[in-house]
Amino acid sequence: MSLPGFFIICMLQSIVAITSGALMMFYTKEVSVLGHGHEIAGKLQGSTPHDQLLIQTSESFSGLLLFTIGFVLFMVAFVKDKEFQSFFAKGCVLLHVSMAIWRVSFEGKVEDLAHEWPRQALGDIALALSWVFLLVYSWMEKYD
Numbered sequence: 001m002s003l004p005g006f007f008i009i010c011m012l013q014s015i016v017a018i019t020s021g022a023l024m025m026f027y028t029k030e031v032s033v034l035g036h037g038h039e040i041a042g043k044l045q046g047s048t049p050h051d052q053l054l055i056q057t058s059e060s061f062s063g064l065l066l067f068t069i070g071f072v073l074f075m076v077a078f079v080k081d082k083e084f085q086s087f088f089a090k091g092c093v094l095l096h097v098s099m100a101i102w103r104v105s106f107e108g109k110v111e112d113l114a115h116e117w118p119r120q121a122l123g124d125i126a127l128a129l130s131w132v133f134l135l136v137y138s139w140m141e142k143y144d
Contacts, residue, residue, distance in 0.1 A: 003085045003138045009130050010077030017070030024063025028056050036116065086138065089131045096128035 023031050032041040046052040076088060100121040107117040 002080045002082055003089070003134060004141075005134050005137065006085045006089070007077050009134055010073050013127065013130075014070045014073035014077065017066050017073060019070075021063045021065070021067030021070055024066060025060050026063075028059045028063070032059070082138075086135065089135050092131045093128045093135070096124045096131070100124035100128070 020031075029041070029045070032044060035041075036044060044055070046055045079085065079088075103117045103121045103124065107120070
C-alpha cells in the first residue's frame with residue numbers, strides 16, 4: 001500500500017528538477033538571464049576570465065546535482081512502502097523549508113539578489129506544502 005498522490009508529486013518534482021538541472025548544465029548563461037535578467041546576470045558572471053570559468057563550472061555542477069536529485073525522485077516514485085514514503089515526505093519538507101530559510105538569510109544579504117529571494121523562498125514553501133498536504137491527507141486517512 002502506498003500514499004495516495006506520492007507517485008504524482010515525485011514525478012512532477014522529478015520532471016522539474018531534471019529539466020532545470022539539464023538547462024543549468026548546458027545553457028548556464030541563458031538560464032541565468034532568464035532567472036535574473038540581463039543586468040544582474042552580467043554581474044553574476046564574474047569580471048575576469050578565471051572568475052567566469054569558476055562560476056560557470058560551479059553552476060554546471062549545481063545543475064548536475066539538481067539533475068541527480070530529479071533522477072533520485074524518479075526512482076523513489078516507484079517505492080510502494082508507506083513507511084518509507086512518509087519518511088521521505090518528511091525529509092522533503094525539511095529540505096524545502098531549509099532552502100527557504102537559507103534564501104532569506106543568505107540571498108537577502110547579497111545586493112544583486114536581494115529583490116529575488118521572496119519569490120524563490122515562496123517557491124520553496126510551495127514545494128514543501130505539496131509534501132505537507134500529502135502527509136496530512138495520509139494522517140487523516142490513517143486516523144479516520
